[in-house]
Amino acid sequence: MFWWQDEVGHGVRVAFTDCGAGNLALHTGDDPAAVRERRAALEREMGVGGGSLLFLEQVHGTEVADADRPDRPAVPTADAAVTATGVPLAVMVADCLPVVLVATGPEGPVTAVAHAGRRGLLDGVLERTVEQVRARGARGLAAWIGPSVCGSCYEVPAAMQEESVRRIPAVAATTAWGSPALDLRAGARDRLAGLGVDVTEPTAAGPSCTLENERLSSHRRDPRSGRFVGLVWRATPGDRAERAA
Template structure:
């Protein structure tokens, strides 16, 4: 169910699911009832129930939504905001991906942890979703923010047209890459790490490549792919 899971600070855990948890997305043509049952099973496995993970309707933008209270909705995934980053003062958060970066951020606030979950794909990185999320965390009082970069397609596998590499690298120089077979590519994890470094946010973990790992969903490997999740939650 979990590719990686750890208590990263006292009372705060981060995890990244694998295909054993099943598809967790409602927008990929899967049976909605089955998806919701998987989400409930995930909440039981992490021990957050009766709280719920807050999901979002991800659109490859840079909108940040603040979750005011820990999720306790009667149905998992209810009232998902349209955004590509979520920030909470302890409420459990989830981000879904299948090649994009599931970025989790944890900071210390005056009254407890400040959490964020970020959908960092190419358009989001290009438009500044990571700086926007960090800015919102700091506006909420977060200090000592740290980052966990979940599994995503790596710079040796993310082939793109040469023109797109030029366009993205003009804004994100560290994104410039070449595939292992010699064609133009983008290194999204490298670009994300560089953005975080510029923001003074250390990276504690970097996950493996989704395209190279059959235990992870990958849209590039299969366009009918499901979605795995990056998760962050506080213990009660």
Template sequence: MFSWRSEVRPGVWVAFTNAAAGNLALHVGDDPEAVRRRRGRLADAAGLGSSGFRFMNQVHGNTVVLAENDAPEEAPTADALVSTGEPLAVMVADCVPVVLVGDRAHGAGPVLAVVHAGRPGLAAGVVPAAAARMRALGATGLSAWIGPSICGRCYEVPEGMRADVAAIVPDAWCTTAQGTPGLDLPAGVRSQLSDEGVTVEYSGGCTREDEDLYSYRRNQHTGRFAGLAWTTAPAAAAVAG
């Protein structure tokens, strides 16, 4: 069910699922009830019970939304979710799933975030936008976990697209294994996190190369796996910001 899972701080967990967890997306033509059952099993495996994870309607933008505990059934349209205790999920199948955790003063509990960093979102700055929103909630000492995504060796793009993205995020510029223009999205994410002073604790492998993961480039009729953040401590009240 999990390709990687760890208690990254006392009572704070980060994980990335794999294909064994099944498709977790409602927008890929799968049976919605089957997707909800899989999400329920995932919540049980994380020890969340009926509360479950908060998902987004992802649109390749840079909108960051605070996940509040008074609207658990609503999936906001965004590409980053931030919370002060609500369990969070981001869905991908080649884009970069980023999970961030920060601390608040005086034992107020963690600030969590998940980010969907595809090519448009990377260029639009969704990663630094999420870090800024976390800090607005009082988070310090931010750390990040970068889940599996398509690597630069495998992500071929037109020359003009490479130039456009690299003009904004230079570290994303690369050449594929075939010698064609490419984009290294994980490298671009790491550079943005570094610029924000965020420590990267983990970085996953390539979705296109690992058949235990979903990859849109390998198969366009595919599901979505998830990056997850949750805490086993009592959820803190959401803070406006």
């Protein structure tokens, strides 16, 4: 079910799913009942309450949802989310970068997720997310970048490459077959490092490139393959009891 998962300290777990968890998106033409059943199975595997995992209506923007707001919609329209109370967070991807952030806040961990595709990355979704984590008094930010299409596979028209490189020079790349490409991972590393965030790129069995690894959903390889997710949640019973108090 998980391509990679680990406890990253303070009882916080970070994970990225693979095809074992199946398509977790409701917007890709899949049977909604099947998607809901897969989401429920994922929540059981994570050990979080049924229906507690926050999904987003992702629009390639830079909006950061406050998962702790009592009046927030059940499915906020945003490409990132932040919580200081341990709401389990999910971000859906299939070639775009799933980015998970964890930091130490005044009253426990502050966690966030972001969907960084080309548009969001260039427009500053990572900057906005880091800003919102820090706005909660958090320090010691660490980021995990999950599987995405790699710079040797992500072919784009020359004009799109130019526009992107003007904003973030680090995304310049060439495909394995010699045409213009974008390395969004390099761009994300560059942005996060510039913001003083410690970056980890987990490795697991097989390539971390979604296009090359058939255990991961890739929109470019198969538009109907759906989405996998990046996840962050608190796993220790102590944290849950604290939250309930």
